[in-house]
Amino acid sequence: MIIGILKEIKKEENRVSMTPGGVELMTGNGHTVLVEKGAGINSGFEDSVYREHGAKIVKTAPEIYKLSDMVMHVKEPQPSEFKLIRKGQIVFTYLHLAAEKRLTEALIKSGSVNIAYETIQKKDGTLPLLTPMSEVAGRMSVQQGSKYLEMEHGGHGVLLGGVPGVDPGTVLIIGGGVVGTHAAKTACGLGAKVYIIEKNLERMRYLSDIMPRNCFVLMSQPATIRRLLAIADVVVGAVLIPGAKAPRLVTRKMLKIMKKGAVLVDVAIDQGGCFETSKPTTHAKPIYNVDGIVHYCVANMPGALPKTSTMALTNATLPYAIEIANRGWKKAMWENEEIRLGANVVNGKVTYKGVASAFRMRYTPIEELLT
Numbered sequence: 001m002i003i004g005i006l007k008e009i010k011k012e013e014n015r016v017s018m019t020p021g022g023v024e025l026m027t028g029n030g031h032t033v034l035v036e037k038g039a040g041i042n043s044g045f046e047d048s049v050y051r052e053h054g055a056k057i058v059k060t061a062p063e064i065y066k067l068s069d070m071v072m073h074v075k076e077p078q079p080s081e082f083k084l085i086r087k088g089q090i091v092f093t094y095l096h097l098a099a100e101k102r103l104t105e106a107l108i109k110s111g112s113v114n115i116a117y118e119t120i121q122k123k124d125g126t127l128p129l130l131t132p133m134s135e136v137a138g139r140m141s142v143q144q145g146s147k148y149l150e151m152e153h154g155g156h157g158v159l160l161g162g163v164p165g166v167d168p169g170t171v172l173i174i175g176g177g178v179v180g181t182h183a184a185k186t187a188c189g190l191g192a193k194v195y196i197i198e199k200n201l202e203r204m205r206y207l208s209d210i211m212p213r214n215c216f217v218l219m220s221q222p223a224t225i226r227r228l229l230a231i232a233d234v235v236v237g238a239v240l241i242p243g244a245k246a247p248r249l250v251t252r253k254m255l256k257i258m259k260k261g262a263v264l265v266d267v268a269i270d271q272g273g274c275f276e277t278s279k280p281t282t283h284a285k286p287i288y289n290v291d292g293i294v295h296y297c298v299a300n301m302p303g304a305l306p307k308t309s310t311m312a313l314t315n316a317t318l319p320y321a322i323e324i325a326n327r328g329w330k331k332a333m334w335e336n337e338e339i340r341l342g343a344n345v346v347n348g349k350v351t352y353k354g355v356a357s358a359f360r361m362r363y364t365p366i367e368e369l370l371t
Contacts, residue, residue, distance in 0.1 A: 001325040002032045004068030006061055007039040010075040012283040014042035014306035017072040017093065018321075019314045020053040026318075027054035031325050034058045034067060043310040065089070070325060074313065075300060076103055087111035088347075090329050092321060094118055094133075097344050098245045098358040099272040107345040113329050117317060119243040119352060120342040127242060128338070129320070131178050132312035134267075136302040138182030138238065141265045142171065144296050145234035146190065148263045148287055154294045156261025158233045161191035168192045168214075172228045174249055174274065175238035176203050176217065179267050183236045188212045195228050225249060230257045237266040237274040243344070244354030245272040252276050252291070260292035269297045334370050 003026060005018045016039050018026070023033045035055040037047060047057045058064050065071060065084035073093035077085065079102070085091060087110060095116040097104045107114050117129035127134075142160070149155035149169070162168030171187040173180045176198030187194045188211065196211070198204050199220040207217045218224055229235065229250065235258075239246055246268035255277065268274040269281075277290045280299040287296050302309035320339060324332045333340040344352040349364035356363035 001069045001328075002034060002067055003321070003325060004058070004064035004071040005033065005035040005039055005055070006064055006071055006073050007036040008074055008303075009061075009078050009080070010300065010303075013075050013300050013303040015074040015303055015310045015313065016040040016043045016045065016306075017074050017313070017317070019043075019311060020045055020049045020055070022314045022318045022321075023050060023055045024053040026322060026325065029322055029326055032056065034064055036061055036064050040310075043306040045310075070321075072317075072321065074303075074310075076100060077106075079106075082106040082110070085110040085112045088113065090115065090324065092117070092317075092324065094270075095344055096270045097352070097355045098243060099270065101359050104345065104350070104355060104359060104361075108348050108350065111348050112345070113343075113347065114345040115324070115329070115339065115342040116243070116344045116352070117342070119344060119354075120320060120338050121242060122338055127178075129313075129316050130240075130242075132316050133302045133309060134178035134240075135182050136305060136309050136312065137267050138179040138236075139186045140301050140305070141179070141183045141236045141238070141267050142186040142190070142192075142234065144286070144298075144301075145171070145236065145263045145265045148294050148296055149233060149261070151261075153287060154261060154289050155263055156233070156259060160187065160233065169233040170228075170231050171195070171234045171236065172225075172232035173197065173236045173238055174220070174225065175240065175268075176200070176207050177238060177240055179240070180236070180238035181207065183238060183267075184211060184215055187234075188215050192234075195232075197225060197228070226254060226257060229254055230259075232262060233259065234263045234265065237264065237268050237278075239268050239274045240271065241354065243352050245358050246274040248274060248276045250275040250277075255291045255293045258293055261294065263294045263296060266295070266297045267301065269299050273297060330370055333366060340366055340370075 070090035160169035
């Protein structure tokens with residue numbers, strides 16, 4: 001199979017979907033890897049290094065799309081790429097389609113095979129290709145929240161860790177999954193007083209066992225969220241429903257009970273955001289203010305740390321990419337349920353329930369297309 005590694009063109013996205021080491025493993029399995037010129041530079045990988053590991057450097061994205069059986073990105077295809085995607089071509093990347101109707105419609109029209117990193121799922125419910133970026137985003141969320149508490153950014157000037165004789169700041173984390181866990185670890189390490197809101201009782205027990213004494217795990221209820229919003233300095237939105245739009249758990253009305261200059265960090269913004277007042281921002285302009293509350297809603301947070309993020313992402317995606325390339329998408333999906341769950345739009349059909357529900361489109365089980 002010919003695999004194309006595309007240069008990211010989404011604004012301020014610096015990652016690349018495969019390291020040179022990944023290319024070597026892919027070519028070792030008998031596949032040809034085409035890398036777009038300059039694709040890895042921002043992650044620290046020159047074209048010459050890719051060549052040394054067996055890749056062929058291709059000048060433009062249209063050439064990659066024309067020649068490749070499977071194309072790999074980090075972020076979703078951008079509008080300039082929609083017409084380049086061919087019928088039957090495999091697109092393997094983060095898609096987040098439940099928040100992107102225009103992209104969903106374009107992929108349906110293309111007749112391509114679209115496998116989303118974020119919906120590949122193991123039997124225990126974990127999301128192996130989302131996990132490494134969730135780990136990065138979770139740790140970054142508190143780092144960014146702490147930064148934008150500074151008064152020059154509109155924050156109310158609180159140091160999360162406090163100092164001797166002065167109370168630490170308070171961090172509220174809504175959601176106790178991977179993002180929430182890593183956000184809590186970082187906030188606890190700074191010395192903040194941390195609350196995690198979670199609705200799964202077994203997960204609550206686990207978090208209570210592993211977290212330090214300055215972290216408190218509580219059942220997610222609207223009254224509890226309102227109470228903690230009133231005292232929080234930083235609020236991290238870490239709620240995820242795989243492949244579906246994020247639920248809106250903090251309304252605009254609730255902002256009125258918060259401290260002026262508190263910071264909301266919406267890590268769920270790729271899936272539409274879990275705060276009613278959230279809208280996507282960029283690394284160049286990461287924040288805005290609503291009713292005196294600072295909002296940080298950068299849609300590709302790990303893109304600011306490409307060297308760490310690219311290596312972590314390749315470690316997770318490469319085994320699946322090799323399996324799809326070795327077996328072909330149909331056989332890989334038929335034999336591996338994890339990959340089957342990654343099917344979002346295939347041959348013009350919406351094959352993931354969360355995406356179909358988001359836009360009231362017809363849902364076609366992927367099994368119907370495999371038999």
